[in-house]
Amino acid sequence: MAAPSPTDHKSRKLLGRLSLPESRYIADALRAETVGGVLLLVAAIAALLWANIPAIADSYASVRSFHIGPASLGLDLSLQHWAADGLLAIFFFVAGIELKRELVAGDLRDPKAAALPVIAALCGMAVPALVYTLVNVTGNGSMDGWAVPTATDIAFALAVLAVIGTSLPSALRAFLLTLAVVDDLFAIMIIAVFFTSEINFLALGGALVGLVLFWFLLRRGVRGWYVYVPLALVIWGLMYNSGVHATIAGVAMGLMLRCTRAEGERTSPGEHIEHLVRPVSAGLAVPLFALLSAGVSLSDEAIAQVFTRPETLGVVLGLVVGKAAGIFGGTWLAARFTRAELNEDLAWPDVFAVATLAGIGFTVSLLIGELAFAGDETLTDEIKAAVLIGSLxxxxxxxxxxxxxxxxxxxxxxxxxxxxxxxxIPDIYEEDKPEYHLRMAKIYEDRAAEHRRKAEKAAAAALQTAAGSTTEADRPA
Structure with missing residues (x-):
């Protein structure tokens, strides 16, 4: 496909240079996600080994099915259930803060700038769902898993980048992160709308009251983890018992935090809390979820089943083909119809490579797979295997x-x-400032003077050596 042709001087730049504050925020966020992604990768490998080594496979099933929690509160859950509904609430809490920041202080605050990642993310979810649907309509499979291949796992994607030893320019890294944030938003909406069957309105009303109280305390400037952590646990418990997936509580609380800086603030409350909670999410919550969810059988028969059963084949093709085609196609169309020119430092194959990388759908895909086929443990494990193979x-x-x-x-x-x-400050951000060029001129003048001194010293040494050689030659034998 040909790239959009250049337009007039009023055309916007696609994947252009980030502002300095945005670049630093992206770098900090991705640094934490990369470390978490490596831990996630280690946890996934550990889960697969634990579940596939015959001598210890039974213990894996026993551990994740072990129940703990107060039954009187409706929270007597298995460890696997606690990981999916409890630990991932922390993950979605961070996702909610990221989304709020993007909406009020990041790229998404500008509708024109937001158009590209939103369109790309929507296409990157719609096309995989369409691929899954076509495969299962053709193969007479179940349509329940249409949402499984729609999610992108930013941590796992960054772990892959860390392992292969490559780094993306800041524009592509920001594009990937913003894609994942928008992706998480729509994944949350899918979970809330399509995976809520029966609702306990009393519990839901209590959760909403708790959220209102949470918002009121934030607006009044009340501080102290001892206030918000117990309240968050109550909100989470009520949301779980309402029948709405409990991770929605995490997102809602994350969206309520203020992510704009008041006068005199170095960081906003949202950014500060995200800085504190992100390591817990990336380093503990998500890896533990992977450890308790990714352990599926990968025998020859199970792998063959992934490529022959329509549900699992739809997931693999959705992640590998649908994600790449959807994100790349959405980006190209957004550029074509908004008359935006691609950054001259990049090429369309770079966009396609990032679109392919976004096909790594792990954490949220595993969660949606568990929700979509909750009544069929065998098919759930096969869907998880399809997610792992498609992501690989x-x-x-x-x-x-x-x-x-x-x-x-x-x-x-x-x-x-x-x-x-x-x-x-990186030099690239100062090229339009006279004082920068004056500083650089002084630096180069000092370097030139130093080299002149070294040249004079070297010349003097050479003359002295030559004179010594002449004296030695004139001396009688």
């Missing part, structure tokens, strides 16, 4: 594509991080 295929393809451009990415990244005047 997408990761391998993305690695190949990204490695082909790694030298170019390294050059762009070094240019973005270069700080020759040592003022703590």
């Amino acid at each position: 295929i997408a990761a391998v393809i993305a690695c190949v594509l990204l490695k082909l451009r790694n030298r170019r990415y390294r050059t762009l990244t070094e240019a973005e991080e270069r700080d020759e005047d040592h003022d703590g």
